[in-house]
Amino acid sequence: MPTRGTTNANRLRRADRWLVNSPRVRAALESAAEPVIVDLGYGRLPVTTLELAARLRAVRPDIRVVGLEIDPQRVVPSVDGVEFGVGGFELAGLHPVLVRAFNVLRQYPEDAVDQAWAQMRARLAPGGLILDGTCDELGRRCCWVLLDRDGPVSLTLACDPRHIERPSDLAERLPKVLIHHNVPGQPIHTLLSSADRAWAASAGHSVFGPRDRWRAMLTELRTAGLPIAAQRRNARDAVLTVPWSTVAPHVS
Numbered sequence: 001m002p003t004r005g006t007t008n009a010n011r012l013r014r015a016d017r018w019l020v021n022s023p024r025v026r027a028a029l030e031s032a033a034e035p036v037i038v039d040l041g042y043g044r045l046p047v048t049t050l051e052l053a054a055r056l057r058a059v060r061p062d063i064r065v066v067g068l069e070i071d072p073q074r075v076v077p078s079v080d081g082v083e084f085g086v087g088g089f090e091l092a093g094l095h096p097v098l099v100r101a102f103n104v105l106r107q108y109p110e111d112a113v114d115q116a117w118a119q120m121r122a123r124l125a126p127g128g129l130i131l132d133g134t135c136d137e138l139g140r141r142c143c144w145v146l147l148d149r150d151g152p153v154s155l156t157l158a159c160d161p162r163h164i165e166r167p168s169d170l171a172e173r174l175p176k177v178l179i180h181h182n183v184p185g186q187p188i189h190t191l192l193s194s195a196d197r198a199w200a201a202s203a204g205h206s207v208f209g210p211r212d213r214w215r216a217m218l219t220e221l222r223t224a225g226l227p228i229a230a231q232r233r234n235a236r237d238a239v240l241t242v243p244w245s246t247v248a249p250h251v252s
Contacts, residue, residue: 028128041101105175117130124149161210
């Protein structure tokens with residue numbers, strides 16, 4: 001299924017910065033014998049694929065970046081060493097160490113997610129990873145799942161905290177596998193509700209700016225026992241990452 005094709009420069013900057021600074025992603029890139037990166041479903045224009053290539057080359061300059069689109073009319077000639085071709089979840093026969101699939105599965109039914117994930121996971125190189133995510137048109141609200149060959153690893157929420165009233169505003173950008181499970185009794189709803197309470201409790205930090213308030217919220221959540229991943233002290237983005245086990249849907 002072709003994506004809508006909405007492409008804005010820097011739309012995926014938060015996910016890209018997270019990739020560049022993730023110890024696990026960096027280790028995968030640095031150790032790969034053939035560092036192939038696939039950007040799946042880049043849209044009408046390949047601008048975000050070129051941005052991804054530029055950012056990841058700071059980690060490993062010899063990466064091979066391939067943008068794939070299911071719509072042949074969107075395939076363009078190579079640009080700045082980045083290749084483009086036709087392909088879907090089979091990844092055009094490539095064995096990438098990293099796949100970025102943003103705003104792709106959101107357009108599919110939920111029951112198609114497992115099969116799509118399985119197809120991509122089967123094509124990964126050893127140690128390979130997948131980022132399945134969703135974001136708004138300006139990249140201010142983003143959510144993504146990190147997967148390896150065995151399945152989902154973590155969920156990350158990322159935003160510009162100046163443009164939210166509360167963390168649960170990100171619910172509209174949850175990946176397809178979670179968005180319909182944001183109801184009472186489900187783990188993702190519990191996480192977002194806990195984040196909202198911690199955000200409210202951290203209101204006093206607003207005087208220092210929304211990013212400081214976000215960091216205070218993370219501290220509140222950790223104190224409450226939630227396994228929030230550590231964030232870089234100088235991080236530009238407001239990020240919350242938890243293990244997949246914290247948010248995996250309860251399926252009856």
